Each structure stands twice: as structure tokens, then as C-alpha cells.
Amino acid sequence: MRWSGAYYSWTNKTIWSRIDRALINIHWYEVFDFRQNQYLTNGLSDHSPMLVQFPTSAKQRSRFQFCEMWCKHQDFAKIVTSVVSPISSSPLRQLRSVMANLRSQLSKLNRDNFANLRAQNEKARVDLINLQMKLQNSPGDTTLIQAEKDLKSRYTDILSSCLALMQQQCSDDSTRIFFAKAKQRKLASYIYQIKDAKGDLVQGFDKVGLTMQNFYKALLGEQDTTRQMVDLEVAQQVPILSKEQQVFMCKEFSDIEIKEAIFSIPNFKSPGLDGFNSGFCKVTWHKLGPLVCAAVKEFFTKGTMPSYISETRLIVLPKVPHPQIAAEFISCCNVIYKTISKLLCKRIKEITGLKDSSFPLTYLGVPITASRLTKIEYASLVEKIIARVHLWATRSIYFAGKDKLINSVIFGMFSYWASIFLLVNEVTEKITQICRNYLWRGTGDYKNAPYISWHHTCLPKSQGRIGIKDFAA
Numbered sequence: 001m002r003w004s005g006a007y008y009s010w011t012n013k014t015i016w017s018r019i020d021r022a023l024i025n026i027h028w029y030e031v032f033d034f035r036q037n038q039y040l041t042n043g044l045s046d047h048s049p050m051l052v053q054f055p056t057s058a059k060q061r062s063r064f065q066f067c068e069m070w071c072k073h074q075d076f077a078k079i080v081t082s083v084v085s086p087i088s089s090s091p092l093r094q095l096r097s098v099m100a101n102l103r104s105q106l107s108k109l110n111r112d113n114f115a116n117l118r119a120q121n122e123k124a125r126v127d128l129i130n131l132q133m134k135l136q137n138s139p140g141d142t143t144l145i146q147a148e149k150d151l152k153s154r155y156t157d158i159l160s161s162c163l164a165l166m167q168q169q170c171s172d173d174s175t176r177i178f179f180a181k182a183k184q185r186k187l188a189s190y191i192y193q194i195k196d197a198k199g200d201l202v203q204g205f206d207k208v209g210l211t212m213q214n215f216y217k218a219l220l221g222e223q224d225t226t227r228q229m230v231d232l233e234v235a236q237q238v239p240i241l242s243k244e245q246q247v248f249m250c251k252e253f254s255d256i257e258i259k260e261a262i263f264s265i266p267n268f269k270s271p272g273l274d275g276f277n278s279g280f281c282k283v284t285w286h287k288l289g290p291l292v293c294a295a296v297k298e299f300f301t302k303g304t305m306p307s308y309i310s311e312t313r314l315i316v317l318p319k320v321p322h323p324q325i326a327a328e329f330i331s332c333c334n335v336i337y338k339t340i341s342k343l344l345c346k347r348i349k350e351i352t353g354l355k356d357s358s359f360p361l362t363y364l365g366v367p368i369t370a371s372r373l374t375k376i377e378y379a380s381l382v383e384k385i386i387a388r389v390h391l392w393a394t395r396s397i398y399f400a401g402k403d404k405l406i407n408s409v410i411f412g413m414f415s416y417w418a419s420i421f422l423l424v425n426e427v428t429e430k431i432t433q434i435c436r437n438y439l440w441r442g443t444g445d446y447k448n449a450p451y452i453s454w455h456h457t458c459l460p461k462s463q464g465r466i467g468i469k470d471f472a473a
Helices: 026-031 068-072 076-083 091-113 117-137 142-171 176-187 205-220 243-250 255-263 278-283 285-302 335-352 375-393 399-418 425-441
Strands: 003-005 036-039 050-053 193-195 201-203 316-318 329-331 361-363 366-368
Touching (some): 243 335, 278 335, 399 425
Parallel strands (some): 003 036
Antiparallel strands (some): 036 050, 193 201, 316 329
16 A cells, blocks of 8 residues: 555664555455555554545546547548638737637537547447438439548548557456556555645645645745845856857747757647647647747747746656655646757757767667667566566466466567567567466466476467467567
């Protein structure tokens, strides 16, 4: 169970140890939305009492968030075109109006075409059948022929969406353990207690939110009345920019630079308060690109950003396993902030000559090198799999659950690496060995020969075997 408070739970005044635990199973995730285990101080006892809390969090209204599947709809381009108008004297204000109109129209598009896929699938099928019955009576009617073509296209799109949904469900086998794991990861992001600026412990979702708000107000939204002026004598003794470098820093950004900055932001990065991410800007760049460029240039020209653009949804991510204070969280910004930051960083990097990083480096969990991966780089994948197996070995998992963990979790990690790199046979054989030992012995360490060869183990269940996915296939 998720815990907070004192680390050691037992002491005899000379030895300190953490021997008390609060354990839960998957049924807890089905019954309780959130629970918190707090270790209190031991007081007069040698054991620390554990306080298990079950606070309830208020259901928040879902916010608008752009989905890439909308781009495939035939009306998406028409909606974007309908809101675009010639650039006015205030591009930032015009961009706000465009985003507001798009938000309402795309929400309606989602309700009419993407909500409740089963009902839409049945309606599209019935409409197509009825139209084809009319076409039987009038085979040469061009209006009916065109209508049938449109209905077929819509029915095909809905079937594609249903297929994508089924693939997502089948990839996790839709078992209770996977739904519980998904809920566990969601609940792990909840922040129920934190220490405020005075060091006092604050509990409750509303109070934690107020503490976070006060922290960022003090960090970003207030003026420092005790700030001292820069000493010119000290400033003259440090390196300063030349006249050419100062002119270069003040040079206006081009549309190409702004486009490169936006297109360098991955599509899955967190969106702003308006719900639009960088993926939306990329898809609609041929229509909204000039307006976005004009809005960014207006910021650099005026030096201020209106509140309706600078407002951002504060998303905090923990930097440590058990954060206690607001400073131990990372805050995320919206797309406009990321674009402006990237433009400024690029200018500064060109002047200072600093490099972002050097090889080898790790990105999205995989090592990036300028040459072929060595055994050392591959070792991180093997170590991650061994760590998962050792974690599962401490739990009572029946045999049928082991093969699902191998096919879903370990094979998913393997497929992610295999989609990027060409894995050598030595690594594949090592992963196979770990999975074989865990399947038959419950641990990743080798003890003795398995009951059945790995080739027969990987045969499908229709042939009387287990159906483990073959890593070497």
C-alpha cells in the first residue's frame, strides 16, 4: 500500500528497522478509490502505529483534450477552415478566439461521431442496408450510388475505430489484474498530503491544492521586494555579449524557426489549458501556421503575454519516490511556453556553443548511441526484465497468470526495444532463459532443466501447448 510518514516502523532504541507492512490485493482497487497508509511515530511502544485512511476525492468534470483520431474524419478539415480568417492586429487575441471555436466544434464532432462506438456501428450498418435496399429498386440512380459510397466510407471508418479499440483491449487480455494495475497507476498520482512552506503537514485534496497554489504563487507570481541591483563593477569583470551577439539575440524569429520549434515537440507532450497539444499544430499547420507564427512574434515584440494565453494547467509530477514538499514535484507548461522556450534556448546555444548532450544517452528508456549497441547497453533491458521477475517471484501468482505476465509485460518490453534496435541473439537467448525459468520455477534463476522444451512451450494452445510468444520468432 502507498505509504508516508516515518520510515522505520520498529526500534529497540539501538536497532532501527522497517518490519511492518500494509499489504493489499487487487480487490482493494475494485472497492476503494484511494487509500493512504501513514506511519506515525512510535511514542511509548517499540512499533510505530499505521493509520490507514480512505479519503474520497471529488469527481472533476472532464476537460477538453485534442485526440488525433479526429483528424481522420472527413469533416475535420472543414471545421478548421471555417474558423480561419485573415490575421488581425492582435494575433494572440485572434488565436484565442480560433481555439475557443475549434474546441466547441471538435467537442460536437466527438459526440456525434466517436462517442459510443457500438451504437454508431449499428446505426451505420442499418443505414447502409436500407440504402442498398433502395438501390436495388433504382440501380442507375446516381444520387443513391454516391450516398452508398459515402455510407460505406463512414461504416469503414467506424469499423476501424472499433478494431483499434478491440486491439487495445485484447493486448492486455482485459483481465482483472490489468484493470487493477491501471487503476493502481492512476491512484499513485494522487497527492493527499504534503508539507507547506512552514513545514506543517497538510492533509486533504483541497488543502494540498491550495498549498501547491501558494507555492507557485510565491515562486512565479510575486515580485521580490528585497532584490538588490546589479553591481556594474562586478558585471564588467565577467564575460559579456559582443555587439554582434546582442544584435543576433534581438533579431526577429522567422516563420521557419517557429515551425521547427513546434515540430520538435513530441505529440504526446501535455497540452495547455485549451486542450490542444503540439500534434494539433502540426496537423493544421497549413491553415493555422501563419496565425501561430504571428502570435509568437507578437509576444517577442510587445514583451508581454495576455493572461488568457499565459494561463496554464498546473500538472505536477513527483521527482522522488515519496515526495513531501511542493519543491519535489515538476510542473509542466503548455505548447506556447514550450515553443518560446525552445526558440530562446536555440539562440543562447548558438552563442554559447553549449551542446544539449553527448552520446551515449538515454531517451524514452532506451540508450541512444552513434554506433551499434554493445553488451553494456543491452544489459539495461535484461536488468529491467530480471527486476520484474524478482518482483513477481515474491507474490503468489498461479501458473496461468505467469504466462499472461510473460506475454503482456515482458514481451511488451522486448517488442519496444526490438522496434528500435536489431537485438542480437545473445540478448534474445538470455531473455528466453529468464522467462523459461520464471514460468516453470517461479524465479529468474536457473535451478534445473524445464519439463518441456521452449519450442513446444511456444506452440499455440490449440495444439495443446501454453502459447508463450517466442522472442526469437
